Amino acid sequence: xLRFIISRLLQAIPxxxxxxxxxxxxxRAAPGGxxxxxxxxxxxxxxxxxxxxxxxxPLHEQYFAYLSDLAQGELGPSFKYPGRSVNEILFxxxxxxxELGFYALLIALIIGVTAGVFASLKPNTRQDYIPMGLxxxxxxxxxxxxxxxxxxxxxxxxxxxxxxxxxSIPGDKILPSITLGAAYxxxxxxxxxxxxxxxxxxxxxxxxxxxxxxxxQVVGKHALRGxxxxxxxxxGPAFAGLLAGSFVVETIFQIPGLGRFYVQxxxxxxxxxxxxxxxxxxxxxxxxxxxxxxxxxxxNPRLRSQLSGGGQ
Amino acid sequence: MKTRQALGGLLRTLFSTVIxxxxxACGGGESNVLEGNRTGILHYGNGAEPQxxxxxxxxxxxxxxxxxxxxxxxxVKNPITLEPEPGVAQRWEFSDQGKVITFYxxxxxxxxxxxxxxxxxxVWSWNRALHPQTGNLYAYMLYPVxxxxxxxxxxxxxxxxxxxxxxxxxxxxxxxxxPTPYFIQLMDHYSTFAVHPETLLKFGKMTDRFTPWxxxxxxxSNGAFVLTDWALNRHIKMAKSPHYWDRDKVSLxxxxxxxxxxxxxxxxxxxxxxxxxxxVVPLDKIPVYRERPNTPYLQSPYLxxxxxxxxxxxxxxxxxxxxxxxxxxxxxxxxxxxVLQETAVAAYSITPPDTLGYYPPQVFSYDPDKARALLAxxxxxxxxxxxxxxxxxxxxxxxxxxxVAIQQMWKSELNVDITIxxxxxxxxxxxxxxxxxxxARRGWIGDYVDANNFLDLFITDGGNNNxxxxxxxxxxxxxxxxxxxxxxxxxxxxxxxAETMLMEEMPIIPIYTYTSKHLIHPxxxxxxxxxxxxxxxxxxxxxxxxTLSGEVN
Numbered sequence: 001x002l003r004f005i006i007s008r009l010l011q012a013i014p015x016x017x018x019x020x021x022x023x024x025x026x027x028r029a030a031p032g033g034x035x036x037x038x039x040x041x042x043x044x045x046x047x048x049x050x051x052x053x054x055x056x057x058p059l060h061e062q063y064f065a066y067l068s069d070l071a072q073g074e075l076g077p078s079f080k081y082p083g084r085s086v087n088e089i090l091f092x093x094x095x096x097x098x099e100l101g102f103y104a105l106l107i108a109l110i111i112g113v114t115a116g117v118f119a120s121l122k123p124n125t126r127q128d129y130i131p132m133g134l135x136x137x138x139x140x141x142x143x144x145x146x147x148x149x150x151x152x153x154x155x156x157x158x159x160x161x162x163x164x165x166x167x168s169i170p171g172d173k174i175l176p177s178i179t180l181g182a183a184y185x186x187x188x189x190x191x192x193x194x195x196x197x198x199x200x201x202x203x204x205x206x207x208x209x210x211x212x213x214x215x216x217q218v219v220g221k222h223a224l225r226g227x228x229x230x231x232x233x234x235x236g237p238a239f240a241g242l243l244a245g246s247f248v249v250e251t252i253f254q255i256p257g258l259g260r261f262y263v264q265x266x267x268x269x270x271x272x273x274x275x276x277x278x279x280x281x282x283x284x285x286x287x288x289x290x291x292x293x294x295x296x297x298x299x300n301p302r303l304r305s306q307l308s309g310g311g312q
Numbered sequence: 313m314k315t316r317q318a319l320g321g322l323l324r325t326l327f328s329t330v331i332x333x334x335x336x337a338c339g340g341g342e343s344n345v346l347e348g349n350r351t352g353i354l355h356y357g358n359g360a361e362p363q364x365x366x367x368x369x370x371x372x373x374x375x376x377x378x379x380x381x382x383x384x385x386x387x388v389k390n391p392i393t394l395e396p397e398p399g400v401a402q403r404w405e406f407s408d409q410g411k412v413i414t415f416y417x418x419x420x421x422x423x424x425x426x427x428x429x430x431x432x433x434x435v436w437s438w439n440r441a442l443h444p445q446t447g448n449l450y451a452y453m454l455y456p457v458x459x460x461x462x463x464x465x466x467x468x469x470x471x472x473x474x475x476x477x478x479x480x481x482x483x484x485x486x487x488x489x490x491p492t493p494y495f496i497q498l499m500d501h502y503s504t505f506a507v508h509p510e511t512l513l514k515f516g517k518m519t520d521r522f523t524p525w526x527x528x529x530x531x532x533s534n535g536a537f538v539l540t541d542w543a544l545n546r547h548i549k550m551a552k553s554p555h556y557w558d559r560d561k562v563s564l565x566x567x568x569x570x571x572x573x574x575x576x577x578x579x580x581x582x583x584x585x586x587x588x589x590x591x592v593v594p595l596d597k598i599p600v601y602r603e604r605p606n607t608p609y610l611q612s613p614y615l616x617x618x619x620x621x622x623x624x625x626x627x628x629x630x631x632x633x634x635x636x637x638x639x640x641x642x643x644x645x646x647x648x649x650x651v652l653q654e655t656a657v658a659a660y661s662i663t664p665p666d667t668l669g670y671y672p673p674q675v676f677s678y679d680p681d682k683a684r685a686l687l688a689x690x691x692x693x694x695x696x697x698x699x700x701x702x703x704x705x706x707x708x709x710x711x712x713x714x715x716v717a718i719q720q721m722w723k724s725e726l727n728v729d730i731t732i733x734x735x736x737x738x739x740x741x742x743x744x745x746x747x748x749x750x751x752a753r754r755g756w757i758g759d760y761v762d763a764n765n766f767l768d769l770f771i772t773d774g775g776n777n778n779x780x781x782x783x784x785x786x787x788x789x790x791x792x793x794x795x796x797x798x799x800x801x802x803x804x805x806x807x808x809x810a811e812t813m814l815m816e817e818m819p820i821i822p823i824y825t826y827t828s829k830h831l832i833h834p835x836x837x838x839x840x841x842x843x844x845x846x847x848x849x850x851x852x853x854x855x856x857x858x859t860l861s862g863e864v865n
């Protein structure tokens with residue numbers, strides 16, 4: 001198992017290195033620079049600014065300077081927010097985005113697994129069609145529609161919940177978490193239904209039923225473990241996706257997370273910020289993929305024995 | 313059967329948990345506005361997270377609002393008339409035919425640490441604002457000062473040669489290159505503000521851009537408010553300054569600024585009384601708000617013009633008759649009525665009307681017949697032989713709607729085919745500065761209330777000219793004659809002459825004058841409509857008895 005983890009970690013290094021290199025050169029190839037503004041920037045001012053950010057150096061020197069800073073954990077100063085480093089901005093937004101992602105994932109799991117399992121018990125009946133139909137709507141409904149809809153109903157008509165902010169008014173975390181989690185809940189529902197259907201037709205389930213075990217034990221004890229493997233495998237990429245993809249929800253609910261910086265950095269040609277967020281998020285994606293692979297392997301008895309037996 | 317019961321039970325538990333959490337959440341009760349009215353705190357929608365708070369480093373509208381609450385210039389603007397009135401300087405005198413200005417600083421003017429604001433603080437700060445290494449985008453605000461431009465460009469190294477001297481602690485003498493009637497106004501622009509030298513030096517060199525001197529607990533400022541909390545992308549809080557010289561006039565105990573980037577969310581926050589004031593209003597909500605009795609919607613003309621840049625070197629628009637024909641066939645009144653929902657004013661010139669008493673000439677009007685005749689004279693009768701024309705704009709729905717409307721007007725009036733193309737913001741900026749376009753959308757917001765700020769855009773090779781327009785007589789009017797005019801009337805007559813020339817040669821097609829649009833809670837007093845959308849928070853008062861009425865959906 002340890003060897004499996006280490007080899008996966010080693011594989012991640014070239015991946016991240018390629019991401020850094022490609023991003024570094026791509027953002028500099030994009031037309032326009034960080035200091036272009038609607039009102040013309042005087043040439044003397046532009047020169048001074050470029051010197052302060054080392055943009056006057058040849059490109060390869062900038063690249064190596066960036067790599068050496070990165071090796072020390074320095075992501076550099078932001079172009080858009082002078083006086084703040086990319087590290088500082090990332091770490092101010094990360095806890096918020098991570099918390100939002102966590103709640104969203106929790107909601108996705110609770111709703112998704114319940115609906116998926118429920119549907120799989122009576123396939124091709126109303127008990128299946130209704131939750132799966134709802135899941136389809138959930139997948140199709142973008143968060144920029146669902147968010148304002150929830151705000152309108154629960155925030156403005158019913159006045160039950162706050163409509164913006166994060167952690168400043170009690171209850172302001174509920175609507176954004178539901179909005180972000182809904183689409184993922186739908187995926188989870190479909191995945192767990194498919195997984196459960198496959199498992200429920202297996203021989204060992206038939207054996208369990210033949211032993212006379214009550215249905216809830218058959219489902220809860222025997223089927224769930226195998227049926228949820230596809231969901232677990234999905235969780236890693238999903239959480240990374242939630243972190244990187246929370247931009248829309250963060251904008252709708254005015255949440256001070258990472259997503260806004262990630263997207264705006266590209267528009268602002270904030271080179272260091274684009275690189276910083278990309279490097280950071282790609283590392284997270286690699287990490288979460290690894291974690292979910294390990295978890296899925298652990299849930300799957302065949303794979304587990306292979307790995308822990310020092311196998312391939 | 314048992315499974316169903318078990319799952320049913322689980323669902324019931326889940327559902328009741330969600331409801332219970334929601335109900336707990338509703339217990340919060342008092343909105344920001346109610347609480348703010350009780351405690352004297354204004355909740356202000358500020359549009360975006362500021363780049364920073366260093367007056368010599370940042371640019372932008374949200375930054376302007378924050379910096380002008382924290383700092384005060386030598387002179388400030390009257391919130392109603394926009395004429396200069398005393399700030400840090402109690403009074404000022406002109407001598408040497410307007411080329412020398414002596415500012416007499418208020419001896420009571422204090423930094424937020426209690427120290428006196430002195431004339432030498434200004435000398436130090438202007439050195440920083442102009443120093444080539446600071447990289448101040450607005451350094452040119454001080455270019456009217458003698459030798460300032462040469463110093464900013466690194467042509468002279470000794471700041472002592474620049475025309476600013478501290479004669480005593482409270483006397484600042486400024487020598488200008490030429491009489492500059494709008495110079496006092498520039499003292500309310502943040503790029504000319506003083507910063508506290510010792511505080512900056514504690515964190516680094518004078519010209520450093522990245523030091524944390526603007527953070528809570530470190531910043532020393534001289535305005536009506538002091539910085540008390542800055543949570544990135546959440547809020548910036550300020551409290552009334554105990555050291556501000558005019559503190560008795562300040563009614564608010566504090567202000568909370570919100571980075572309300574999403575205009576739709578901002579309006580919703582206003583509706584549920586989380587905000588007293590919004591930075592903007594979504595276009596589709598405006599008609600509904602307008603119809604409300606005692607509407608919180610406030611719209612007023614703004615010192616900005618929306619126009620199309622024309623590249624005068626590219627056919628077919630290199631022909632002045634084509635440019636005139638295009639301009640005359642735009643029905644601006646209709647555009648304002650339909651596309652813009654009366655939230656703008658049709659423009660026939662570059663300078664907005666009533667720019668400190670200056671009204672631009674109207675050289676042409678909507679005249680499709682004349683436009684067709686001009687196009688025929690240019691060699692394209694009824695659009696025959698038209699080589700095509702492209703309008704570029706930066707990707708935004710509002711710009712697209714206008715471009716589509718104009719495309720249709722030109723097609724139906726002149727029978728010419730137009731293509732429209734959107735470009736991502738930085739790509740668009742690049743196209744404009746490289747003059748890689750035929751017609752490009754453009755907006756210009758004035759930095760100070762003076763026609764010069766609009767007309768000097770089009771001097772030969774001006775950095776923001778971008779049209780290729782060049783006329784020696786025009787340059788002479790703007791650069792030589794107008795600054796030397798003896799009276800406001802004479803100066804405005806020269807501007808009229810120049811602007812007439814500009815609108816006859818048509819290197820730009822003016823479309824509309826901007827308006828500022830806000831939602832203001834009825835409990836707020838002291839926010840006046842003016843051309844600069846300039847708000848001085850020291851005059852703002854809260855009246856808790858005034859409440860928001862009516863529903864908007």
